[in-house]
Amino acid sequence: MPLFEVETDSHIIITWASDSDEASGVVSVAYPHDTVLRLTKRPRDTWVISKSALGLSGKTDPCNTARDCLSKSGGDKVHAIRLYMHETGSDLEQAQRAIESNMVMGW
Known part of the structure; x- marks a missing residue:
């Protein structure tokens, strides 16, 4: 199943979906007031976010x-x-x- 990046007016959502319609459906369920601005099928099956690019350092255990x-x-x-x-x-x-x-x- 492909990985999609969906940008709305308030969020960037990374989700598995069989097609772009299903990916848009994830947004309408999770954030019904958001408008999809951009939907991109990712070329790979993983998504990486650099912690240093986000300004996070040290311990980052979930709270x-x-x-x-x-x-x-x-x-x-x-x-x-x-x-x-x-x-x-x-x-x-x-x-x-x-x-x-x-x-x-x-x-």
């Missing part, structure tokens, strides 16, 4: 609390950051780093 906050917020980063601050007592910078790094790791 269950951050992932729970992302899930509760429906992927809304700002709301997830607020939830994380409330649940952990972290300051804004710590919460933003935790949420964004977990978003990058595919919560």
Whole structure:
């Protein structure tokens, strides 16, 4: 099954799909308010993201609390950051780093 990169007005989604219609369907289910801007069938069956290009260094283990906050917020980063601050007592910078790094790791 091919790997597709789907860019919307708010997200970049990497998904397995049998064709471009199915890949677009993934977006409509996961992010019904997003509009697909670009859909590309990837030439290979893997996707690599450089952590250094994203500004991540050191330990990057997934954080269950951050992932729970992302899930509760429906992927809304700002709301997830607020939830994380409330649940952990972290300051804004710590919460933003935790949420964004977990978003990058595919919560």
